[in-house]
Amino acid sequence: MDNLSTMPKYEAYKNSGVEALGNIPTHWKINRFKNIFKFGKGLTITKENLQDEGVPCVNYGEIHSKYGFEVDPAKHPLKCVHTDYLKRSKSSLLKHGDFVFADTSEDVEGSGNFTYLNSSKDVFAGYHTVIARPKSRINPRFLAYVIDSTSYRNQIRKKVKGVKVFSITQTILKDTNLWFPLEAEQTTIAKFLDTKTAQIDEAITIKEKQIELLKERKQIITQQAVTRGLNPNIPMKDSGVDWVGEIPKHWVLKRLKYVLDERNERSKTGEEPLFMMSQIHGLVVRSDYHVKEEVAASNIDNKIVYENDLVFNKLKAHLGVFFKSNIDFKGLVSPDYAVYKPKAYIHDMRYLEVLFRHPKYIEQFIIRATGIVQGFIRLYTDDLFDISVPIAPEEEQIEILKYIDSESEKFDIAIKLQVQQIGKLKEYKTTLINSAVTGKIKVNNH
Secondary structure, three states: OOOHHHOOOOOOEEEOOOOOOOEEEOOOEEEEHHHHEEEEEOOOOOHHHOEOOOEEEEOHHHHHHOOOEEEOOOOOOOOEEOOOHHHHOHHHEOOOOOEEEEOEEOOOOOOOOEEEEOOOOOOEEOOOEEEEEEOOOOOHHHHHHHHHOHHHHHHHHHHOOEOOOEEOOHHHHHOOEEEEOOHHHHHHHHHHHHHHHHHHHHHHHHHHHHHHHHHHHHHHHHHHHHHHOOOOOOOEEEOOOOOOOEEEOOOEEEEHHHOEEEOOOEOOOOOOOEEEEEOOOEEEEHHHOOOOOOOOOOOOOOEEEOOOOEEEEOOOHHHOOEEEOOOOOOEEEOOOEEEEEEOOOOOOOHHHHHHHOOHHHHHHHHHHOEEEEOOEEEOOHHHHHOOEEEEOOHHHHHHHHHHHHHHHHHHHHHHHHHHHHHHHHHHHHHHHHHHHHOOOOOOOOO
């Protein structure tokens, strides 16, 4: 990464008059957004109007999550609308270099998210979008970097209002300021940023792949420990169940009905704290994660959970939504959950939680689950209890869990380091773009 503080600067600067921008090179020009662009609206459609064939259409969802900054239907797969819209909604058809803003955002940081059409093919602006079309010929690539810069985005963030949804209106956009060097400089800056941001993005991609490999390796080590033990030289035996395969000779294979009991204790008062599932934090107290608790009018008759119980979301078990309770007091879960306590063979239910995350067990959950309820298949206790599990002696289970904790910590530290480095790369990219498009550094034409 280049040291921005040592990069060349312009000879003279002036006050831009824009608080979010500060000083700019003396020869650069400031202009209002409303003087540069004319406005339009995206199609008045819903998701139901989208199809696989027809005219590509970019909607606010793609702007927020997939194709921010630029979109090209030759590279970016878009949903389409019927060709009839070419006749009746021409005003929402984009031209090369048009900018499309998402008109709402769930947070202030996403306010001003946009894309620009980097293609001459027919593309529509879809629902919840604002079209901004340059009034005269302009370098759209440079302008995209300007609109993506912190100095520009801060102008929007200061003006938007909202609580759960933040709206971006034409009025807000019109009232912002843009800035421009000479045309040749615009091209030089855009080419410089294309090269540098591509290098940064490549470095980020490499680190993201490293994270996936670390997670994969962590999962493999964990799964081997609970299915084959810690000694690679231990004698093995056929488990007698095809999908389980071989297990250590001194282990036993038991159906879950001999290992678990379903807990059907119900709350008589509903006064116990309500628990919820978090894919990041496991089973947690709901009120700790919701400022204003969204709970049922009455929790009477909800299921009781104790520490060391294994709690399944019956509708999402096949998605890995099950956790051992590490909470040291009893609480409640809704009737959509199944609660299991150890019956025999298992001391710490985390042993089973780890085992059940093995792809072979997830596959069994899918095979044995039945029906469709609100789009999810349901895993019933009788079907769960029919599954066989390999079980190590209790002392060995403890050693396996200690080993998993120790190895997981090593992987988690390595993953955290990669995440931190990705954060620094993204931060540097943001600073680099802002520095280049505001003239804080002078980009030379090589």
